[in-house]
Amino acid sequence: MVVGEVAEGVDLLVVGGGPGGYTAALRAAQLGRQVTLVDRDGEEGIGGVCLRIGCIPSKALIEVAELHSQVAHGAERGLVGDVRVALPAFQDWKNAQVDGLTAGVRQLLSSAGVRVLQGTFRFTRPGSGVVRDGDGPPVFLEYRDVVLATGSRPMPLQGIAFDGERILDSSDVLALDEVPGRVAIIGGGYIGIELGTALAKLGSSVTIVEMAERLLPAMDGPLSRPVAKRLDQLGVRVRVDATASAFDEGELEIVVAGETERITVDRVVVAVGRVPNTDELGLDTVGIRVDDRGLVIVDDDRRAAPHVAAIGDITAGPALAHKASAEAIVAAEALCGKPAAFAPAAIPLVVFSDPEVASAGLTVDEATAAGITVSVHRFPLAASGRAATVGSRDGFAQLIVDAEMDAVVGVHIVAPHASELIAEAVLAIEMAASPYDLAASIHPHPTFSELVTEVAHLAIGVPLHVRSATGRTS
Numbered sequence: 183m184v185v186g187e188v189a190e191g192v193d194l195l196v197v198g199g200g201p202g203g204y205t206a207a208l209r210a211a212q213l214g215r216q217v218t219l220v221d222r223d224g225e226e227g228i229g230g231v232c233l234r235i236g237c238i239p240s241k242a243l244i245e246v247a248e249l250h251s252q253v254a255h256g257a258e259r260g261l262v263g264d265v266r267v268a269l270p271a272f273q274d275w276k277n278a279q280v281d282g283l284t285a286g287v288r289q290l291l292s293s294a295g296v297r298v299l300q301g302t303f304r305f306t307r308p309g310s311g312v313v314r315d316g317d318g319p320p321v322f323l324e325y326r327d328v329v330l331a332t333g334s335r336p337m338p339l340q341g342i343a344f345d346g347e348r349i350l351d352s353s354d355v356l357a358l359d360e361v362p363g364r365v366a367i368i369g370g371g372y373i374g375i376e377l378g379t380a381l382a383k384l385g386s387s388v389t390i391v392e393m394a395e396r397l398l399p400a401m402d403g404p405l406s407r408p409v410a411k412r413l414d415q416l417g418v419r420v421r422v423d424a425t426a427s428a429f430d431e432g433e434l435e436i437v438v439a440g441e442t443e444r445i446t447v448d449r450v451v452v453a454v455g456r457v458p459n460t461d462e463l464g465l466d467t468v469g470i471r472v473d474d475r476g477l478v479i480v481d482d483d484r485r486a487a488p489h490v491a492a493i494g495d496i497t498a499g500p501a502l503a504h505k506a507s508a509e510a511i512v513a514a515e516a517l518c519g520k521p522a523a524f525a526p527a528a529i530p531l532v533v534f535s536d537p538e539v540a541s542a543g544l545t546v547d548e549a550t551a552a553g554i555t556v557s558v559h560r561f562p563l564a565a566s567g568r569a570a571t572v573g574s575r576d577g578f579a580q581l582i583v584d585a586e587m588d589a590v591v592g593v594h595i596v597a598p599h600a601s602e603l604i605a606e607a608v609l610a611i612e613m614a615a616s617p618y619d620l621a622a623s624i625h626p627h628p629t630f631s632e633l634v635t636e637v638a639h640l641a642i643g644v645p646l647h648v649r650s651a652t653g654r655t656s
């Protein structure tokens with residue numbers, strides 16, 4: 183602050199109203215702190231990317247696309263008749279769901295006494311910052327503690343700049359009111375796969391362009407195979423080892439093995455990653471360090487400096503909402519003087535693809551690199567009665583067991599509803615459950631959850647619905 187500026191005192195400041203920020207605000211308020219939350223978009227920003235333009239809208243689109251696809255291709259199962267997609271009606275319905283959820287969070291914050299300020303925060307010096315909102319007067323704040331949760335934005339691609347019309351980011355896709363005819367998705371990571379699958383099921387002709395040698399390069403290889411197979415069945419073209427270099431007059435130029443190809447499309451979706459919103463926070467003025475990707479470097483208790491914590495997409499680790507909110511609780515508790523550390527044994531990774539892919543704990547390679555001798559067991563989806571009822575065959579549940587400790591250290595599932603099944607796996611890993619614990623826990627029939635107990639039976643040598651134990655040790 184300089185002479186003439188009047189600063190307001192703030193007990194605990196939270197910057198960002200996403201799942202990281204609002205969770206930190208609620209936890210700090212529970213612990214008796216007077217909390218002020220500032221978001222660029224004020225009350226409208228509450229919910230952040232996840233609720234407003236990410237997790238929730240994308241899952242709503244995926245669900246409606248799945249319904250459309252089921253009915254449109256359901257003749258074999260006795261579903262006959264035409265079904266049409268009216269995206270404007272979908273948008274109204276989806277926006278109502280999002281509005282309901284964000285209003286709920288605003289209500290929680292209000293009940294907890296959290297004050298919400300609108301504007302963009304920037305540090306001015308240790309202990310102080312300024313909030314600016316358009317042409318309005320700046321608001322100077324002096325905080326005791328601050329939690330940074332400013333999230334991330336889509337990474338732009340050189341030569342293929344977002345224009346919101348023909349070159350879209352994920353938010354543009356989720357707001358479409360017309361199903362595009364021909365679409366190229368640049369990026370075969372989880373966001374690209376989810377959006378590409380949904381658009382294909384809604385009737386778009388989709389090409390996915392991925393720079394790595396396979397889809398979902400951040401996940402273990404075998405997990406992506408059933409997804410690639412299903413995309414092929416849906417008519418999605420996949421170009422791997424391919425780099426998109428330009429888009430001009432409806433032609434996307436890609437380079438595959440040194441050869442240039444052109445794909446004629448109506449829209450291009452760029453989903454090549456996310457950039458942390460740390461560049462305009464003035465972090466250097468308070469001595470906070472970032473890594474070469476702009477991610478804030480933090481200790482186990484999420485502290486980046488004595489009174490500053492950072493959480494969510496602006497820090498290392500998977501850029502996922504549940505990671506942000508788990509870190510938020512640790513950050514709030516640490517800043518309130520409680521012993522706290524973020525050291526999970528497993529953060530679930532989920533792709534809402536078809537079939538869904540979900541992963542928790544170690545992969546075989548990670549276990550091997552850590553010097554752990556593991557046995558690996560895989561139960562095929564084709565042997566599941568519940569899977570048969572939805573006509574799904576390609577997938578599996580895989581258990582990775584620390585052979586010495588007899589403890590589950592990794593679970594990887596490719597199956598319908600894998601996103602739900604993985605929660606049990608996280609609990610098993612966190613509690614160092616043995617395969618016997620999983621096998622002896624009675625699972626309801628017929629459900630996909632039986633995949634977990636089936637693979638556990640396999641691991642203890644008493645397989646139920648497959649012929650022999652196929653575990654291998656590595």
Ligand SMILES: Cc1cc2nc3c(=O)[nH]c(=O)nc-3n(C[C@H](O)[C@H](O)[C@H](O)COP(=O)(O)OP(=O)(O)OC[C@H]3O[C@@H](n4cnc5c(N)ncnc54)[C@H](O)[C@@H]3O)c2cc1C
Nearest residue numbers: 198200202222230231232236237303333494495501502503
């Ligand atoms: C299409 C899509 C689908 C996704 N699906 C899933 C999913 O299924 N599951 C999952 O776990 N994750 C999903 N994610 C990721 C998830 O949305 C993010 O990991 C999560 O939102 C990160 O939370 P956050 O609190 O770190 O930040 P954000 O949610 O990004 O919120 C940051 C907030 O900070 C505000 N802000 C930024 N800078 C400033 C500033 N200087 N001053 C004041 N305010 C500021 C922003 O306005 C924003 O409201 C998805 C993301 C996308 C894009």
